[in-house]
Amino acid sequence: MTTTVASVSGETGTPYTLSHLDALESEAVHIFREVAGEFERPVILFSGGKDSIVMLHLALKAFAPAAIPFSLLHVDTGHNFPEVLEYRDRTVAEHGLRLHVASVQDYIDRGVLKERPDGTRNPLQTLPLTEKIQAEKFDAVFGGGRRDEEKARAKERVFSLRDEFSQWDPRRQRPELWNLYNGRHAPGEHVRVFPLSNWTELDVWQYIAREGIELPEIYFAHEREVFQRAGMWLTAGEWGGPKDGETVEKRLVRYRTVGDMSCTGAVDSDATTLDAVITEIAASRLTERGATRADDKMSEAAMEDRKREGYF
Amino acid sequence: MSTLTAEELSATTLLRFATAGSVDDGKSTLVGRLLHDSKSVLTDQLEAVERVSASRGQEGPDLALLTDGLRAEREQGITIDVAYRYFATARRRFILADTPGHVQYTRNMVTGASTAELTVILVDARNGVVEQTRRHAAIAALLRVPHVVLAVNKMDLVAYEEQVFARIAEEFTAYASELGVPEITAIPISALAGDNVVEPSANMDWYGGPTVLEHLETVPVAHDLSHCHARLPVQYVIRPQTAEHPDYRGYAGQIAAGSFRVGESVTVLPSGRASKISAIDLLGEPVDVAWTTQSVTVLLEDDIDISRGDLIVPSKDAPATTQDIEATVCHVADQPLTVGHRVLLKHGTRTVKAIVKDIPSRLTLDDLSLHPHPGQLVANDIGRVKVRTAEALPVDSYADSRRTGSFILIDPSDGTTLTAGMVGESFASPEPVKDESEDDGWDF
Numbered sequence: 001m002t003t004t005v006a007s008v009s010g011e012t013g014t015p016y017t018l019s020h021l022d023a024l025e026s027e028a029v030h031i032f033r034e035v036a037g038e039f040e041r042p043v044i045l046f047s048g049g050k051d052s053i054v055m056l057h058l059a060l061k062a063f064a065p066a067a068i069p070f071s072l073l074h075v076d077t078g079h080n081f082p083e084v085l086e087y088r089d090r091t092v093a094e095h096g097l098r099l100h101v102a103s104v105q106d107y108i109d110r111g112v113l114k115e116r117p118d119g120t121r122n123p124l125q126t127l128p129l130t131e132k133i134q135a136e137k138f139d140a141v142f143g144g145g146r147r148d149e150e151k152a153r154a155k156e157r158v159f160s161l162r163d164e165f166s167q168w169d170p171r172r173q174r175p176e177l178w179n180l181y182n183g184r185h186a187p188g189e190h191v192r193v194f195p196l197s198n199w200t201e202l203d204v205w206q207y208i209a210r211e212g213i214e215l216p217e218i219y220f221a222h223e224r225e226v227f228q229r230a231g232m233w234l235t236a237g238e239w240g241g242p243k244d245g246e247t248v249e250k251r252l253v254r255y256r257t258v259g260d261m262s263c264t265g266a267v268d269s270d271a272t273t274l275d276a277v278i279t280e281i282a283a284s285r286l287t288e289r290g291a292t293r294a295d296d297k298m299s300e301a302a303m304e305d306r307k308r309e310g311y312f
Numbered sequence: 313m314s315t316l317t318a319e320e321l322s323a324t325t326l327l328r329f330a331t332a333g334s335v336d337d338g339k340s341t342l343v344g345r346l347l348h349d350s351k352s353v354l355t356d357q358l359e360a361v362e363r364v365s366a367s368r369g370q371e372g373p374d375l376a377l378l379t380d381g382l383r384a385e386r387e388q389g390i391t392i393d394v395a396y397r398y399f400a401t402a403r404r405r406f407i408l409a410d411t412p413g414h415v416q417y418t419r420n421m422v423t424g425a426s427t428a429e430l431t432v433i434l435v436d437a438r439n440g441v442v443e444q445t446r447r448h449a450a451i452a453a454l455l456r457v458p459h460v461v462l463a464v465n466k467m468d469l470v471a472y473e474e475q476v477f478a479r480i481a482e483e484f485t486a487y488a489s490e491l492g493v494p495e496i497t498a499i500p501i502s503a504l505a506g507d508n509v510v511e512p513s514a515n516m517d518w519y520g521g522p523t524v525l526e527h528l529e530t531v532p533v534a535h536d537l538s539h540c541h542a543r544l545p546v547q548y549v550i551r552p553q554t555a556e557h558p559d560y561r562g563y564a565g566q567i568a569a570g571s572f573r574v575g576e577s578v579t580v581l582p583s584g585r586a587s588k589i590s591a592i593d594l595l596g597e598p599v600d601v602a603w604t605t606q607s608v609t610v611l612l613e614d615d616i617d618i619s620r621g622d623l624i625v626p627s628k629d630a631p632a633t634t635q636d637i638e639a640t641v642c643h644v645a646d647q648p649l650t651v652g653h654r655v656l657l658k659h660g661t662r663t664v665k666a667i668v669k670d671i672p673s674r675l676t677l678d679d680l681s682l683h684p685h686p687g688q689l690v691a692n693d694i695g696r697v698k699v700r701t702a703e704a705l706p707v708d709s710y711a712d713s714r715r716t717g718s719f720i721l722i723d724p725s726d727g728t729t730l731t732a733g734m735v736g737e738s739f740a741s742p743e744p745v746k747d748e749s750e751d752d753g754w755d756f
Contacts, residue, residue, distance in 0.1 A: 016534050016535045016536075016537055016571070016603050016604065017325055017533060017534040017535075018325070018326070018605060018606065019324070019325060019326075020324050020325055020326035020404075020405040022606075023325075023326045023605065024326070025595070025607075026566060026605055026606050026607040027566075027605075027607075029566070029595060029607035030547070030565075030566040030607050033547040033548045033564050033565070033566075033607070034547060034661075036547075036548050037547050037548045037620045037661065061595040061596055062564070062595070062607070063548075063550055063564075064550075064593070064595065064596040064609075065550075065552050065554075065556070065557050065560060065596070066550045066551065066552035066553075066554075066557075066560075067552070147395075147396045147397075147398070148397075148398045151395075154395040154396055154397060155393055155394075155395050161727070170393065171393075173393065174728065174729040175394075175419055175420070175422075175423040175644045175729055175732070176423060177422070177423055177426040177644075177718070177720055177729070177732045178426045178427060178714065178715060178718045178732075179427075179566070179715070180658050180659075180718065180719070180720045182658065182720065182722055182727065182729045184656075184722055184724075184726075184727025185727055186726070186727070197396070198396065198398070198407055200398045200400070200405075202400070203405070285355040286355055286356050
């Protein structure tokens with residue numbers, strides 16, 4: 001990894017300049033430590049996607065050589081990529097972490113939630129997530145959300161207060177001044193914390209490359225059986241694809257985001273290495289979510305509406 | 313702009329900056345052009361904007377839709393909250409705090425400026441320096457933003473005349489310098505036509521300075537630590553208590569100012585106990601020296617009692633501690649701040665009980681006049697406040713340190729962030745407002 005000495009000199013050779021990755025890393029670590037210092041029961045949302053993997057890596061560095069003082073929470077849609085679940089379990093075991101799982105399938109089996117006609121389970125995550133937060137009395141919930149992802153997220157605070165229903169009210173946000181984060185909350189309320197707020201997709205990938213962080217294989221180009229729906233390549237699976245008229249073909253693809261299989265699309269790619277992925281993203285004319293997320297295309301304010309309800 | 317290689321992208325630094333401008337100064341257009349020309353507006357985002365613009369019957373894409381993220385903002389066509397945007401060039405990464413221009417959103421500009429190293433203040437070339445411009449300059453000065461850019465926009469509407477620009481630049485520079493703004497760069501632009509935003513203008517041969525982007529790319533972000541007081545607020549004590557590290561006791565925090573070195577004599581405040589730095593860990597890697605904004609873990613030679621909220625400082629450069637703080641504040645909450653108000657004060661990593669003892673004055677931003685003893689401060693007010701804290705705090709003057717000279721006041725009943733505070737003198741009161749009854753000798 002890059003050490004301090006290497007990052008001493010910026011483009012002008014001036015001492016005491018941090019590279020942009022060092023600056024972002026330092027800020028994220030500060031946020032993790034603030035939460036550790038001020039909250040009783042924090043938890044890290046961990047999906048096995050690249051953003052949550054980077055969050056975990058940052059948390060490990062923040063408290064080294066001690067263990068992370070947080071547990072993990074996975075909202076399991078039941079439509080997972082097997083490689084990602086495998087990665088999740090391996091990581092939890094490797095670092096001796098505790099994993100909580102909120103299962104969408106359980107809610108469907110119990111009849112509390114109903115499967116949507118389009119098979120997408122992303123919006124169904126909100127209830128299991130918020131009930132788990134209440135049941136476990138989590139008071140700080142780390143999310144990997146980045147402000148560059150989406151225009152409603154651009155308005156999100158680093159510390160985002162949620163009421164007892166986990167609702168986000170963009171008009172009642174606390175101003176965030178300097179690095180003085182305000183985590184005060186009433187019993188039943190909690191704070192969503194976004195240490196990667198100021199990171200972009202490219203920053204995340206560059207950091208993964210610099211730190212040599214391992215990722216699930218689906219982030220790199222591989223041959224995969226996919227079919228096309230609404231302009232995206234989806235992986236066939238038990239969740240209800242392909243339908244009649246949709247044909248499966250073998251293509252060289254990779255994923256830019258990891259979410260529910262039913263609404264996360266792959267992109268055509270021959271990027272098999274981190275450097276190739278970074279080059280590909282730097283040249284892409286599509287945003288991460290625009291390219292691969294069906295749920296954000298539902299309406300102009302899809303993300304804002306889901307966030308208001310308690311989505312992360 | 314051509315595609316950047318992975319190598320080019322790694323060698324960059326980060327600049328945080330904020331924009332300020334009145335409603336029709338063309339701020340959205342400038343932000344839109346910076347984002348667009350730096351390849352930060354991607355096809356699907358542009359398509360979404362085109363789709364919505366068309367459905368409303370507008371002819372071209374309305375670039376304001378790119379920056380107005382909330383339903384209410386799109387409905388009303390105004391920006392109601394700070395949004396953070398990201399773009400990059402081969403030389404630098406940028407975090408832009410896009411702050412609304414409305415008078416009633418002073419608090420948002422304060423929020424954006426609190427983390428900014430540079431502020432772009434927009435002026436309409438036809439109107440010149442107006443009240444709102446002075447307000448923006450005053451806030452930039454108050455928040456001590458190191459660099460200010462005056463972007464004289466809509467030069468196309470004044471026939472690109474040098475005299476128009478020169479007159480505005482001169483008036484603004486005189487005003488802002490008087491407020492104490494350290495560095496001012498005036499640039500004549502047309503955000504709409506693209507003059508001097510990213511590309512140098514062919515219409516203004518008389519201008520020899522940088523474009524807005526060029527300036528953003530080259531303005532220094534390095535800290536001059538030679539006359540900085542070193543400060544490390546302790547966030548968290550790291551004690552693994554494992555077989556491998558049975559005695560490890562590290563004090564974790566982000567260096568707020570200056571630099572620390574292994575072997576240095578340090579004092580822990582408020583207790584005043586002294587020790588020496590035996591090691592510094594930079595996120596798991598040992599280093600000899602660490603400096604501002606690095607998150608580190610410091611180990612000391614002696615096993616002394618230190619916890620979250622303490623401040624580690626060089627023994628030869630320790631600040632005084634005080635329970636009486638006088639500061640310039642911006643009130644950011646809807647509920648007013650009144651004398652006698654019991655609050656919480658967060659300074660660095662320490663949160664203490666406090667009481668508002670006095671509100672000596674309120675500032676009228678338009679003419680920088682002081683209104684004595686206003687009784688209360690309401691949303692967006694800027695004023696002087698005296699606060700008594702339950703415990704002594706090691707505060708610096710905001711002029712010396714933006715991190716250890718700043719604090720927030722919090723309402724203990726519901727956790728609302730009430731007020732942003734900057735310790736010590738500001739341009740607003742060259743003569744300190746003396747409280748005859750209680751002169752404790754606190755010296756800023």
